[in-house]
Amino acid sequence: MLNIQTVTVIGATGTMGANVAGIFASFGNAKVYCVARDLNKVKKTIPRIVKSVRADSIAHNLIPADFGMLEECVANSDLVFESAAESIEIKKSIHSKIAEALKENSVACTGTSGLSITSLAECYPDALRTHFFGVHFFNPPYNMPLCEFTPTRYSDKGTGEEIKNYLKDTLFRTVVEVKDSPAFLGNRIGFQFINEALQYAEKYKDNGGIDYIDALLGSFTGRSMAPLVTSDFVGLDVHKAIVDNVYENTNDYARDTFVLPDYVKKLVEENKLGRKSGMGLYQMIRYENGFKRNTVLDINTGLYRDVIPYAFPFVDKMKKYIKEGDYEKAFERLINNRSQEAEICLSFLLKYIVYSLYATEEVGYTIEAADDVMATGFNWCPPLAMYQALSTVANVPSLIRERLPEICKKVDIDRLLADVKASKYDYRLYFKSGR
Amino acid sequence: MGKVYVLGGAQTDFERNWKKEGKNMVALLKEVVADGLADAEITLDDVRTLNKDNRVACFVGNFIAEKYTDQGHLGAFLTEVDPAFYGVPSARYEAACASSSVALDAAQSKIVSGEYDVAIVVGWELMKTVDSKLGGDFLGRAAYYEKEGKGIDLPFPKLFGRLADETLKKYPDLDEKCYMDALARISTINYENAKRNPLSQTRKWFMSFEQASTRDTDTNPLVGGKLAVSDCSQVTDGAAIVVLCSEKFIKERGIAGKPIIKGYGHRTAPMLFDKKMADNADSDYILPWTRQTVLDAYRRSGLTVDDIDCFETHDCFTSSEYAAISSFGITAPGKEYEAIENGTISFRGAKPINPSGGLIGCGHPVGASGARMFLDLYKQVTGKADAYQVAGAKNAMMLNIGGSATTNYVYVVGLE
Numbered sequence: 001m002l003n004i005q006t007v008t009v010i011g012a013t014g015t016m017g018a019n020v021a022g023i024f025a026s027f028g029n030a031k032v033y034c035v036a037r038d039l040n041k042v043k044k045t046i047p048r049i050v051k052s053v054r055a056d057s058i059a060h061n062l063i064p065a066d067f068g069m070l071e072e073c074v075a076n077s078d079l080v081f082e083s084a085a086e087s088i089e090i091k092k093s094i095h096s097k098i099a100e101a102l103k104e105n106s107v108a109c110t111g112t113s114g115l116s117i118t119s120l121a122e123c124y125p126d127a128l129r130t131h132f133f134g135v136h137f138f139n140p141p142y143n144m145p146l147c148e149f150t151p152t153r154y155s156d157k158g159t160g161e162e163i164k165n166y167l168k169d170t171l172f173r174t175v176v177e178v179k180d181s182p183a184f185l186g187n188r189i190g191f192q193f194i195n196e197a198l199q200y201a202e203k204y205k206d207n208g209g210i211d212y213i214d215a216l217l218g219s220f221t222g223r224s225m226a227p228l229v230t231s232d233f234v235g236l237d238v239h240k241a242i243v244d245n246v247y248e249n250t251n252d253y254a255r256d257t258f259v260l261p262d263y264v265k266k267l268v269e270e271n272k273l274g275r276k277s278g279m280g281l282y283q284m285i286r287y288e289n290g291f292k293r294n295t296v297l298d299i300n301t302g303l304y305r306d307v308i309p310y311a312f313p314f315v316d317k318m319k320k321y322i323k324e325g326d327y328e329k330a331f332e333r334l335i336n337n338r339s340q341e342a343e344i345c346l347s348f349l350l351k352y353i354v355y356s357l358y359a360t361e362e363v364g365y366t367i368e369a370a371d372d373v374m375a376t377g378f379n380w381c382p383p384l385a386m387y388q389a390l391s392t393v394a395n396v397p398s399l400i401r402e403r404l405p406e407i408c409k410k411v412d413i414d415r416l417l418a419d420v421k422a423s424k425y426d427y428r429l430y431f432k433s434g435r
Numbered sequence: 436m437g438k439v440y441v442l443g444g445a446q447t448d449f450e451r452n453w454k455k456e457g458k459n460m461v462a463l464l465k466e467v468v469a470d471g472l473a474d475a476e477i478t479l480d481d482v483r484t485l486n487k488d489n490r491v492a493c494f495v496g497n498f499i500a501e502k503y504t505d506q507g508h509l510g511a512f513l514t515e516v517d518p519a520f521y522g523v524p525s526a527r528y529e530a531a532c533a534s535s536s537v538a539l540d541a542a543q544s545k546i547v548s549g550e551y552d553v554a555i556v557v558g559w560e561l562m563k564t565v566d567s568k569l570g571g572d573f574l575g576r577a578a579y580y581e582k583e584g585k586g587i588d589l590p591f592p593k594l595f596g597r598l599a600d601e602t603l604k605k606y607p608d609l610d611e612k613c614y615m616d617a618l619a620r621i622s623t624i625n626y627e628n629a630k631r632n633p634l635s636q637t638r639k640w641f642m643s644f645e646q647a648s649t650r651d652t653d654t655n656p657l658v659g660g661k662l663a664v665s666d667c668s669q670v671t672d673g674a675a676i677v678v679l680c681s682e683k684f685i686k687e688r689g690i691a692g693k694p695i696i697k698g699y700g701h702r703t704a705p706m707l708f709d710k711k712m713a714d715n716a717d718s719d720y721i722l723p724w725t726r727q728t729v730l731d732a733y734r735r736s737g738l739t740v741d742d743i744d745c746f747e748t749h750d751c752f753t754s755s756e757y758a759a760i761s762s763f764g765i766t767a768p769g770k771e772y773e774a775i776e777n778g779t780i781s782f783r784g785a786k787p788i789n790p791s792g793g794l795i796g797c798g799h800p801v802g803a804s805g806a807r808m809f810l811d812l813y814k815q816v817t818g819k820a821d822a823y824q825v826a827g828a829k830n831a832m833m834l835n836i837g838g839s840a841t842t843n844y845v846y847v848v849g850l851e
Contacts, residue, residue: 026641056654057646078644099803145639172639255801324515389443430468433455 002107002162004170006076008033010070010084010094011044016111017083019052019141025061026053032062034084039066044057052284053142074101081135081194083111088240092430095123102128107163109135113238114183114245133163136184137173138377145378147173148184151314174376176369182249185363186373187242189356190380193348195243196257197227198264205299208282208308214312216345217406218320219432220380222389226250226385232274233283239428252362252431253410254355279304314342323433330431332393341415349386354407356383357416367419381430384423389431440685440694441848442553443475444677447637449798452563453672460504461515463559463674467515471676477553485553490684492551493525494542495708496535496558497802500819502573503564513557516544523653529802530782531577531837534558535675536701536844542679543696552684558806559674564754567670574801577838579706589658592667594661594708595752595840598721601712603755605721606769610704613703615661617772619648619755622665622795624775625750626783629792631823636671636798660750666753671798675807697830698736700728700845708839719768725836726762728843732832733764736847741763743847744828745815746786747808749836750793759834760788782823786831790815790823805844808833814847 011017012034025032042064047110050059066071074080080098084090088127098108102124108131110120117134119206123133134150151160167173178184181230183191201213208215214226215405223230231239240260243380247258267273267280274280287291291396314337321330334346371382379380381389390396397417400406447467451460461729472478477654485491493513500506510526528538535558542554556795574591575584599618603611626642626760629635641664649655650663653775657663679838685693691769705711709721733739746763752757765786767781774780780788790812794804812831814820824832830849 013661026643029643050654053641054654055641055643055646056652057643057649140642143639155841214568323458323462325465429451429456432456432458 001149002078002159003361004028004030004078006031006033006077006422008035008070008073008080010035010080010082010098012036012049012083013038013041014083016050016137016139018045019064020081020083020111020137021071022049022052022058023137023141023171024079025049028056029059030079031112033065033069033077034062035065035067035070035073037067040064047054052140055187062178070097071101074098075103077103078106080106080108081111083110086113086115086238088115088119090119092123095120099124099128100276105126105131107133107159108259109133111136113187114242117150117180118152118154121154126256129154132160133160134161134180134184135167137188141252144377144379145172145174146186146373147171147175148176148178148186148377149185150178150180152180176372177365178369179363181363182245183242185359185369186377188246188359188363189240189352189370189374189383190378191246192241192254192257192355192359193240193261193352194227194231195201196351197348198231198418199262200265201228202261202299209287209297209299210308211296211307212310215312215315216341217348218315219434220315220322221345221349222386222427222430224379224432228281235276236268236280237275240264246251252358253407254358263297267297281378282307312339312341313337314339314345319433322431325428327389327428327431328392331390335390335394335399336343349390350396350404353383353387353396354400354404354411354413354416355420358411361416366420368424371425375425379430381427382423382425384421385427385430387420389427390422437547437549437748438682440680440682440690440693441696441809441813442477442678442680442690442693443471444806444813445470445474445676446633446634446803446807446810447673448674449671449673449800450634450638451672453561454563460500460506460559460561461510461584461746463561463672464512464516464557467557467559467674468513468555471555471557471678475678477678478489479517481637482519482523486519489524490551491523491553491555492542492545493520493523494538494556495525495527496529496538496556496806497527498531498534498560499573499576500560500802503529503577504561508704517694531841532749532801533800533805533835533837533842533844534802535810536846537842538655539677539679539805539809539846540699540701540844542701544680545679549681552681553830554679555676556806557674557676558677558803560800560802561672562670562800563672570670577841579707583708591839592659592662592752594659594660595754598752598839599661599754600673602721602757605715609769609772613772614651614757616648616663618666619644619773620735621753621756623749624781625789625793625796627796628717628790628823631782632792632797633822634667635792635796637792637796650749662752662754663838667670668751668794670800671800673798673800673803673807675803675810677806677810677813692817694813694848694850697738697847697849698732698734699847700731700735700843702728702731702787702843704841704843706838706841707820710837720758720761721768722758722762722840725834725843728845729762729764729834732845732847737848738830738847738849740786743786743832745790745827745831746788747791747811747831747833748788748793749794749804749808749834750789750801751836753795753839755836756788757792758840762830762834772809782825789823790820790825792823805833805835808835809846811847812846815847
């Protein structure tokens, strides 16, 4: 019987490692060895971990350690969670070390956001391989409860069930079992949307590009943050790693939408990675007197210019309706407005529904999986709820056939839509007014 | 006397921040009214039809939207929800945090007297429109503002911190550590319970006995006397609705299985906290008028504490839930800690308090709390509380207070 009292988190100074250590130490009330290369840096990270779950009382559960102590930490742990850099070589070398010290009945996990879990499992001898799983948290885990859980073909079923229950009942995660497939489910769906938005920014660069597309897919379309702002927030390097991985290792009808546009490649090469490096798709310029200027990359010139306060009639109207809770009128406006902007917006929402249904079939086990990952990992209106939202004013299958004829040629749309169920999520929470 | 039935209702997700969603009070009302009427199986056409014969009315509970959202004349706002409400009698009721209980009381009276057959009771408050300091000042108006609120930072935590001090003073045998740990346990139980409630404000938050009992730290600072953040309910946006009806309506529609209001109590204690404390000198209870309100509800319902399967109480602070335990009659006054320590009030205990998570766990949009508690009584006795269902609950009691336990309201809802 699994009894997780002691945990080792490797890579505890990274954003994910630190936040996940906080989850184990708080909800799990586990003693957590926080391991990273630089012991001093770990010590400095501890207050940040405490703050991430707003509980000083967990401080005594957090024990700083460096790689020199790894063997001892692992040997004492019931669960080892690796959250090292997203490189298969680095991860393999760490898991080989874990394998040497792991107790017979302990569990090892990787927090990878898309590398092959099966190949990492193979770092372990047969007896331990059965206790290895992918456990993919979303950031920040205190607010985003999603946990994508991936057993491999070597995994022991019983142990897998116990870990799932631990994640669900003790750590209060929304656990979604997914297959060992590039980027898993949440990022596969989410980054398909975001990357295609980046492509559209290039396609419509003469209309404004990045901020033009964000103005069409903002919070009024069922998310808290516009997609390209999200990419800047996540980091363009992380974005690139995810879409490259999917592009190289999958082959579905939407594969071309995972091609990273050249202007983004260039930003990554110039180390303009988004918010963490001060500039990326956007750049916030702060003046000494406190004045802030939000600027955006002009794809044509490569220079940053002021963000344009776009005013599209259908967007303004939708926001006014949403402000007063008239969701149906807002959706009606979106569907009946035939401006280029409204058509782009609606086509993205419909493509999102179709791709989610498609991807969940390939990567997940249930249709609800797509809903769980998008609601609890991205805080986006999940696809079944989006379907339900648009269904209040339109026949969604006809709308998809009418607006996405190319995609309908590539996928068996009737079969995909035949599985649609009512969502357990309330779409009204996700459609927002305001910026 | 005519019976008052509870047809159903709804609450909004108390985790939501409506300002961040860019939505106003009309959006809030539209959502909660749509959900509540659907649950009660009343359509807007029903409202129109009933209204032709003046058989339906609306009762709105809200404390202080004038401050939070610059809006008064709140009873009239249901007309913005749908034209079906044109012409429907509707007014706003206010008694600080007990606002929707007084709306419920007005509603039940009109049904008992036979004037209306269906009463729609909506309680709401949007509080995240301002920062917590300014909001705290607004709430000071639930006390005697000039004497107890004006110019004071967070007046209410301070008043309920004083309730903690006075409790220790009144019961000299009560050890301070035992009391403070009991308060920390109250907080922990409410947070734990809220984890089972999919509409609670704190369902993702972390709390443990250790965190709650370690006060005066960066993440658990003191906010009023001995009380820390973990002892307080948090600023919440939300609305709750319940639909009541007459026996005539039940018979007309052939509805079965709906619970009734079995009893209520309503008492007003002295406004000023000092006078409240001076007034308890001859009583064993720290809040004698709160106790009296419970006794009135027991008398009216013909029930005793033995008949009540679960409670929803007004834990705006842990010190108020502590006082409620003896007021309900679960323990003798001064011995409340026993019911906390031995698990009586826990979710699986003999007398669970706040299976919903209460104000600390579920949230406290002040004008909505009375209706939210009442809705939870309905859910419990009809077996609709899902993950936080108290097994086999037949009768449930709520205590809703306004101010520093100034307005006291108790309802008992149960199956016939």
